[in-house]
Amino acid sequence: GLAKYRARQPQNASKIQGAVVVLNVKNAEILAMVGGENFEKSKFNNATQAERQPGSTFKPFANAGYLKYVCKSDRARCIFADSPFPVSMGGGRIHYVENYPYTIPRYRGFVNMDTQLGESRNAATMRMAKEAELAWIKLLIPEKLAEHEIKKDERIAHFRKLGYSANGALREYEEEHALISKGVLWDLEDKMRWLTELAKDAGINSKLEPYLVTAIGASEVCVLCITSAFIPFVNGGFRVSPSMIRGIFDNNLNSLLGDESRVPEPVFDKALDIEGMKENARIA
Secondary structure, three states: OHHHHHHHOHHHHHHOOOOEEEEOOOOOEEEEEEOOOOOOOOOOOOOOOOOEOOHHHHHHHHHHHHHHHOOOOOHHHOEEEEOOEEEEEEOOEEEEEOOOOOOOOOOOEEEEHHHHHHOOOHHHHHHHHHHHHHHHHHHHHHHHHHHHHHOHHHHHHHHHHOOOOHHHHHHHHHHHHHHHHOOOOOOHHHHOHHHHHHHHHHOOOOOOOOOHHHHHOOOOEOHHHHHHHOHHHHOOOEEOOOEOOOOEEOOOOOEEEOOOOOOOEEOOOOOOOHHHHHHHHHHO
């Protein structure tokens, strides 16, 4: 693969590296790992240390979030728009997430999940992700209201320091509360937990940026992380941590080091504990 790329892009030949990870999908044993082209030239392991944008490889995690929070029926009946998706770049600038020019047709109007994922449609994925985000925020509202109620005195004191009267500070607090009840959240990481927490549960330990474009692979991950995170899609929904060692034994076959910690954990069916969220907010 590197040789073919270098033949096409000779100007970048010295900058390009690659990595390969092969896992057993049943137990996440690492069957093969290649961290670079030549260990003598570079000891840097591109399979575990290099983080790059995974692009469309990340889309199945957005689909999983959509299935969890929006599409409760047959996924063929869950449809969304396939058209350019506007993203604010700040300062009044708008960027449109579009499908690639070679996609035929460029836009389909409306699609279901099979078409969106099978044809890797960026615009449709963004609209699907937006629906999942809105559904997630609706579930978060009770927790955020509870947190805001606990911080009532703190927020009123904040507005008083800004020069508001006692009544004015109370009105500002109440306006904040009303906005939260409508689903207005200021914490970007909160808004994206529907996707980032699911991906983390699946095995992606890299820092995922709290922006909607993460749904189409804009955040950086390592090869081993995203390879292992795909295992729950093919083994019934369970995460298993990757391992290079089955066990270490002495010459009498007594176990010196086992791998008992690698217990499969469910990824996609974790219930949202609203009451627990409220209690955590009170404790905080």
